[in-house]
Amino acid sequence: MNTKxxxxxxxxxxxxxxxxxxxxxxxxxxxxxxxxxxxxxxxLLGYTGLLSFGHAIFLGTSAYVAGYVIKVLEFGPLAxxxxxxxxxxxxxxxxxxxxxxxxxxxxxMITLALAQLMYFIxxxxxxxxxxxxxxxxARGSMFGIDLTNDLxxxxxxxxxxxxxxxxxxxxxxxxxGQTLKxxxxxxxxxxxxxYDVDRYxxxxxxxxxxxxxxxxxxxxxLFGFATLxxxxxxxxxxxxxxxxxGGMGTVFGPVVGATVIVTLQTELSDKxxxxxxxIMGCIFVFCVLVFxxxxxxxxxxxxxxxxxEKVH
Amino acid sequence: MTEKTATAAPFILETTGLVKExxxxxxxxxxxxxxxxxxxxxxIGPNGAGKTTCFNLLTKFLPPTRGTIRFNGKDITNExxxxxxxxxxxxxxxxxxxxxxxxxxxxxxxxxxxxLGTTFHFWKSGRTLDQLNERAMALLAEVGLESYARxxxxxxxxxxxxxxxxxxxxxxxxxxxxxxEPTQGMGHEDVDRVMELIRKVSANRTILMVEHNMKVVSGIxxxxxxxxxxxxxxxxxxxxxxxxxxxxxxxxxxxxxxLVAEGH
Numbered sequence: 001m002n003t004k005x006x007x008x009x010x011x012x013x014x015x016x017x018x019x020x021x022x023x024x025x026x027x028x029x030x031x032x033x034x035x036x037x038x039x040x041x042x043x044l045l046g047y048t049g050l051l052s053f054g055h056a057i058f059l060g061t062s063a064y065v066a067g068y069v070i071k072v073l074e075f076g077p078l079a080x081x082x083x084x085x086x087x088x089x090x091x092x093x094x095x096x097x098x099x100x101x102x103x104x105x106x107x108x109m110i111t112l113a114l115a116q117l118m119y120f121i122x123x124x125x126x127x128x129x130x131x132x133x134x135x136x137x138a139r140g141s142m143f144g145i146d147l148t149n150d151l152x153x154x155x156x157x158x159x160x161x162x163x164x165x166x167x168x169x170x171x172x173x174x175x176x177g178q179t180l181k182x183x184x185x186x187x188x189x190x191x192x193x194x195y196d197v198d199r200y201x202x203x204x205x206x207x208x209x210x211x212x213x214x215x216x217x218x219x220x221x222l223f224g225f226a227t228l229x230x231x232x233x234x235x236x237x238x239x240x241x242x243x244x245x246g247g248m249g250t251v252f253g254p255v256v257g258a259t260v261i262v263t264l265q266t267e268l269s270d271k272x273x274x275x276x277x278x279i280m281g282c283i284f285v286f287c288v289l290v291f292x293x294x295x296x297x298x299x300x301x302x303x304x305x306x307x308x309e310k311v312h
Numbered sequence: 313m314t315e316k317t318a319t320a321a322p323f324i325l326e327t328t329g330l331v332k333e334x335x336x337x338x339x340x341x342x343x344x345x346x347x348x349x350x351x352x353x354x355x356i357g358p359n360g361a362g363k364t365t366c367f368n369l370l371t372k373f374l375p376p377t378r379g380t381i382r383f384n385g386k387d388i389t390n391e392x393x394x395x396x397x398x399x400x401x402x403x404x405x406x407x408x409x410x411x412x413x414x415x416x417x418x419x420x421x422x423x424x425x426x427x428l429g430t431t432f433h434f435w436k437s438g439r440t441l442d443q444l445n446e447r448a449m450a451l452l453a454e455v456g457l458e459s460y461a462r463x464x465x466x467x468x469x470x471x472x473x474x475x476x477x478x479x480x481x482x483x484x485x486x487x488x489x490x491x492x493e494p495t496q497g498m499g500h501e502d503v504d505r506v507m508e509l510i511r512k513v514s515a516n517r518t519i520l521m522v523e524h525n526m527k528v529v530s531g532i533x534x535x536x537x538x539x540x541x542x543x544x545x546x547x548x549x550x551x552x553x554x555x556x557x558x559x560x561x562x563x564x565x566x567x568x569x570x571l572v573a574e575g576h
Binding site for chain 2: 174177192
């Protein structure tokens with residue numbers, strides 16, 4: 001991580017620690033869950049060049065598994081989060097190994113198809129509660145901290161978020177991340193240099209799925225339920241929107257995108273009702289037409305132009 | 313890195329009866345190609361003769377319909393493309409094959425870093441790759457790009473990108489290089505530079521290249537295979553091939569005139 005990013009990272013962390021004094025912590029936690037989800041997605045889209053169109057299935061699977069472990073098996077929240085994350089990673093391995101055999105739009109379609117397949121399994125499966133969802137997941141306590149207190153849960157969520165965010169940054173700048181960028185930039189050439197690209201793509205997919213799963217488990221703990229909404233393709237579409245709006249392939253873009261979308265949805269839902277989807281659609285069109293690099297991407301480009309650097 | 317087996321055999325790469333069909337269209341039709349160790353071997357032919365398809369077959373980017381390919385005496389017909397690269401046969405592409413948004417130094421490092429065995433280590437710092445910088449700079453110096461090291465590859469002029477591509481390929485220290493139209497779309501100056509570069513890197517290596525520029529072919533190639541409609545039309549050194557009436561007829565027109573005019 002370079003100095004500028006480290007400073008931004010520390011500043012962001014300081015803001016998060018101070019945030020509950022002015023903002024309702026549950027809203028910030030919701031934003032953090034989706035921000036983490038978008039960051040995981042960005043690892044795949046922005047840094048590997050893979051557009052998964054079924055990423056909600058990892059968020060939702062982990063939410064269900066974590067909920068089941070906590071509510072039915074009565075293990076604590078930490079075990080729930082851990083098992084949920086691992087389950088999402090494992091599902092990522094299965095879906096990933098099937099999907100990476102194809103490229104581009106076919107890859108996206110296969111991820112969507114497999115996610116829909118899982119969706120209908122979850123609708124029927126008894127442990128998910130079907131249409132009712134899995135309700136009444138108790139927050140319990142972790143490391144001796146009572147999580148029923150919103151503020152206590154808040155700092156736990158911030159801790160998980162910061163750790164996962166750091167891991168993603170580390171991955172991006174690791175030797176592995178460098179290989180991923182090579183694959184994104186020119187897959188054929190990477191093969192011709194002796195890389196077995198499918199194995200790298202699969203590991204990226206599993207990492208992304210697992211981190212999306214972590215976000216889902218935290219979300220289930222936060223709200224106390226896991227529903228079909230978490231695995232619906234709408235949610236898969238939303239994470240694409242968040243990442244593109246914030247700036248794909250940028251470090252903080254997905255966080256900004258998730259913040260904007262979640263805040264708008266929360267603020268607008270009781271004012272304009274179902275028009276929210278229309279507004280989201282308009283934002284997406286606007287973003288694609290004039291804001292190609294996303295909020296953070298355009299900001300960085302503007303800054304580079306000001307200091308006289310070339311922009312691609 | 314490269315397997316030095318059966319170095320005594322005169323031919324490093326041999327194909328027998330190589331065929332590639334695409335839904336009834338025969339792109340490559342029974343090609344027997346023999347590339348002698350240490351040679352710069354050119355693959356020429358009119359457009360659509362099957363040169364690039366042939367290249368893709370040799371490097372396993374396409375599976376052949378029939379026929380066998382032997383590299384260093386080993387049957388590689390059913391190997392995966394990345395395995396071919398690790399055996400010491402590395403290819404370039406018709407369209408410049410750099411990683412556009414990585415720096416020039418990073419481009420070369422991509423080829424070097426596989427040897428560290430840490431390419432799956434997502435928890436390691438990127439600084440662990442800095443140990444490769446010296447090697448990468450030496451390779452860049454070899455192709456005259458050391459002053460470009462920190463530049464993003466996409467910003468470089470076209471001819472320099474080809475040089476970078478060669479430096480990246482050399483990082484694997486391959487026994488054999490396959491170059492797909494290395495001077496395509498270049499001005500005179502760049503053509504001369506790349507030609508010199510190919511001559512320079514051909515020491516202790518075998519090179520097979522698809523090339524349209526007859527100046528390059530006549531200037532640096534030891535052997536030429538002419539393909540037409542997917543089959544071998546003629547083989548030999550430049551003098552014998554350029555004098556061959558069948559070859560002249562296949563080219564019909566400008567390229568044939570050029571072929572004759574430049575035959576020294």
